[in-house]
Amino acid sequence: MHHFGSFDPDTMVAPSEFQGHSAGYRQRWLVNHATGSVHTGLSINELASGGSIDPHVHAFEESFYLLSGEAVIVINGTSWALRGGDFGTLKVGTAHAWYANSASPVRWLQMASPQPKPAGAERDTFFLRDRARPAPASHLDLAHLKDSLLGHFDASQIPPPGQRQGAGQGLEGVFLKWLVDESFGAIHHRLLFIEYQPGVSIARHDHTFEEAYFILEGEVQGTCDGKTYHARAGDFFWTGVGCVHTFVNSSGGPVRWLETFSPQPPRDNVFRFMADWEKKARELEE
Numbered sequence: 001m002h003h004f005g006s007f008d009p010d011t012m013v014a015p016s017e018f019q020g021h022s023a024g025y026r027q028r029w030l031v032n033h034a035t036g037s038v039h040t041g042l043s044i045n046e047l048a049s050g051g052s053i054d055p056h057v058h059a060f061e062e063s064f065y066l067l068s069g070e071a072v073i074v075i076n077g078t079s080w081a082l083r084g085g086d087f088g089t090l091k092v093g094t095a096h097a098w099y100a101n102s103a104s105p106v107r108w109l110q111m112a113s114p115q116p117k118p119a120g121a122e123r124d125t126f127f128l129r130d131r132a133r134p135a136p137a138s139h140l141d142l143a144h145l146k147d148s149l150l151g152h153f154d155a156s157q158i159p160p161p162g163q164r165q166g167a168g169q170g171l172e173g174v175f176l177k178w179l180v181d182e183s184f185g186a187i188h189h190r191l192l193f194i195e196y197q198p199g200v201s202i203a204r205h206d207h208t209f210e211e212a213y214f215i216l217e218g219e220v221q222g223t224c225d226g227k228t229y230h231a232r233a234g235d236f237f238w239t240g241v242g243c244v245h246t247f248v249n250s251s252g253g254p255v256r257w258l259e260t261f262s263p264q265p266p267r268d269n270v271f272r273f274m275a276d277w278e279k280k281a282r283e284l285e286e
Contacts, residue, residue, distance in 0.1 A: 001240035002224035003035040004231070007044055007214075016119060021127050024051025024100065031212045031238040033118055039189075039262040040238065041112035042212045047071065047100040054131050055097040059124035061188040062090045062112045063180045065258055067216075069106030072099040072137050075148065079137035082106075085154030087179050089186050095128060109214055111180075113189035113262040149185045153177055153193055155217070155256060161197060173200035182264060190261040196220065201248035204274040206241075210262050213237040218255030222247050244274060 012026035024047055031042040041060070044067075047053070055074065065087040073080050074097045075090065081101060090096050100106045117124050158175050173196065178184070180191035196218075204223075213222075219232045224245045231237065239245045249255045 001036045002227075002243045002245065003031065003037075003238040004222070004224070004229045005030065005035075005236055007234045007236065009046075012044070012046055017123075017125050018053060021054040021056065022052060024048030024105075025053050025098075030214065030236050032115060035238055036240060037115060037210060037212075037238060038240075039113055039115055040210045040212050040260065041115040042214070042236070042238070042260060043110050043112075044107065045110050046105050046107045047098060048105050049100055049103050051098075051100040051105075053098040055095055055128040057093050057095050057126050057128070058090070058112070058116070059092060059126075060112050060114050060116055061092050061186060062110065063186065063189065063191050064088055064090075064108045064110050065179070065191065066106070066108045069100065069104050070102035071106040071108075072101045073097070074099075078148070080148070080150060081137040081139045083139060086150065086152050087191065088148075088150040089180050089184060091149070091185070091187070099133070109258055111189055111191055111212075111260045111262075113260075115262075151179060151184075153179060155195075158195055173197040174202075186264070188263055190264055192259050192261075193256070194259055195254050195256045196247065196249040197254055198249055198252055202246055204244050204246045205271045206244045206274075207239075207261075207265070207270065207272070208241060209265055210241060211237075211239045212260045212262075214258045216256045216258060218249070218253055219251040220247050220255040220257070221250050 012028045015027045018025055026046045028044045031037050031040045066082050066084050068084055071082045073082055076095050175195040177193040179193055180186045214236045215231050215233050217233055222229050222231055222237055224239055225243055
């Protein structure tokens with residue numbers, strides 16, 4: 001099973017569970033139970049200038065990557081100023097709040113795992129009594145990143161092709177940067193930044209976990225369960241467990257996207273390449 005779609009800002013709505021606990025907050029679900037997913041809750045979130053989300057906790061793990069604008073996030077009472085390329089993880093039960101801090105709206109990609117429950121099911125978001133405005137905050141610096149489960153990465157930090165370490169699995173021409181994983185402090189999911197150079201592809205394969213992909217820049221051809229799509233910035237894919245998929249950059253420039261895994265992969269047999277098993281079958285059957 002898989003899903004392909006495009007993000008349209010006009011489809012963003014105020015989340016019902018945040019009614020009375022937010023101002024200027026809109027969200028668009030990209031991947032959740034409605035798209036066939038079991039583990040993944042992926043969405044685009046936006047706060048209007050001056051908007052806010054009251055302090056709250058979730059019964060699921062959450063991560064974010066700031067796409068545009070500036071915001072202040074308050075985590076367990078500590079304020080952090082965020083801008084494009086900043087990311088972070090909020091463990092289950094971590095108190096946090098959001099405040100827009102720029103003249104233009106602030107927008108971020110948000111990943112939740114286990115998948116949030118649909119409207120009408122048991123509650124998994126709870127609001128705190130304290131709604132005090134945050135103290136002034138400075139932008140992230142390297143001294144604070146890892147210990148606070150916060151970080152920064154953007155396309156300007158990608159090394160030139162000749163200076164890159166291999167991404168493994170024979171993926172020459174691929175740049176991969178782990179943003180959120182178990183070594184960072186996450187338990188239920190991963191978030192990574194990927195770039196494919198022109199002409200680069202990955203062979204047909206599947207996984208024992210779900211993946212989601214949000215295209216940031218460039219164009220890519222994706223084939224899922226035998227169906228081919230042409231994706232550009234703002235488009236997204238979701239591949240379920242066992243979905244055979246492949247991607248190829250058939251454009252003249254690099255393509256970049258944010259990718260999520262949920263649940264976290266096993267230590268071994270992360271990829272199951274179809275060609276490898278077809279070759280092994282021939283060897284065994286000869």
